Amino acid sequence: MMSDPHFHSHHDMGGGPAGPVERGEHDYAFWEKRVDALMVLLSSPQRQLIRVDELRRAIESLGPDVYDRLSYYERWIAAISRLMVEKGVLGGAEIDARIADLRRRGVGKT
Amino acid sequence: MATHETHGQHDHNHAHDHAPLPDRDGAWSDAQYLEAAVRELLLEKGILTADEIRRQIEAMDRRSPEQGARVVARAWVDPGYRQRLLQDGTAAVRELGIEIEPVHLIVVENTEREHNLVVCTLCSCYPRNLLGLPPDWYKARAYRSRAVSEPRTVLAEFGTAIPDHVAVRVHDSTADMRYMVLPRRPSGTEGMGEAELAALISRDSMIGVVTLAPPKP
Incomplete structure (x- = not known):
């Protein structure tokens, strides 16, 4: 093993073992663009509610399993929501209640 | 491109490489x-x-790679601009009226003796203002891990063969420092104007995973 977990955090992938580069690409879904937009707006100079290093710290502390299971913008929204709760902008219970509400109303079902 | 021909020879202990692509039409995740x-x-x-x-x-x-292509085409036709671009990428890009985040942009030039490749091993730092959002492979484990340890093999997977006498330099981006490659101007483009040149310049050539072929006659 080239990547020794004692020296590298999970996100620090340089030099680690990996398979061939999969060159597939996808067009970003609209919800992914919204996640990106939320990050840009929350980090704007007027707001400064998230700094780029805070986003990184929140993503890097998701833990290896979650990091690998989530897609790129799934990691971002997980990190953004965690930071909003940490900073007291949103409540964790409030977010959970809203998700339950959306599901109850059938939003996002096909 | 022979990328997939070698597939069977790799051990598949990278089950988590392929992050699930987001649903678009199905039920929400x-x-x-x-x-x-x-x-x-x-x-x-x-x-x-x-x-x-x-x-x-x-x-x-x-935002799209067209912004980056404009910058490259200008550098090809205007030696003074090329100089300024290599000295201070951020300022030179702004000179063309392209807005760029307050990050340090470093432009690295491919030459006869040196080929440059850009990666972000830690996450996905990328000159978004110049190239748009990064492709999936740029953010995935395989590229991030291997671009720094076996860049020539990774380049070969993109169909790019760099001769042994050409050095390959790999640049690892950070949140505060982004890189863009200034690709070599292909032969056969001597009479072309800036706009015509810009149309030849691909996103991947500005990441450094491909070189630019001469235009088809």
Whole structure:
């Protein structure tokens, strides 16, 4: 093993073992663009509610399993929501209640 | 490109390499519910407005590798600009009226003796203002891990053969420092104007995973 977990955090992938580069690409879904937009707006100079290093710290502390299971913008929204709760902008219970509400109303079902 | 021909020879202990692609038409994922909840609450609390989100997405959609291609084409035709670009990428890009985040942009030039490749081993840092949002492979484990340890093999997977006498330099980006490659101007383009040149320049050539072929006659 080239990547020794004692020296590298999970996100620090340089030099680690990996398979061939999969060159597939996808067009970003609209919800992914919204996640990106939320990050840009929350980090704007007027707001400064998230700094780029805070986003990184929140993503890097998701833990290896979650990091690998989530897609790129799934990691971002997980990190953004965690930071909003940490900073007291949103409540964790409030977010959970809203998700339950959306599901109850059938939003996002096909 | 022979990328997949070698597939069977690799041991498949990288089960987590392939991050699930997001649903577009199907039922929402947990992350989509989380996004909707966070966004609605931020709007209700007056922290953001729906209009701002819409405008931000529009601005994002306007960014594309065409911006980077403009910069490269100008550098090819204007030696003074090329000099300024290599000295201070951020300032030179602004000179063309392209807005760029307050990050340090370093432009690295491919030459007869040196080929440059850009990666972000830690996450996905990328000159978004010049190239648009990064492709999936740029953010995935395989590229991030191997670009620094076996760049020539990775380049070969993109169909790019760099001769042994040409050095390959790999640049690892950070949140505060982004790289763009200034590709070599292909032969057979001597009489071309800036716009015509810009149309030849691909995103991947500005990441450094490919070189530019001479235009087809």
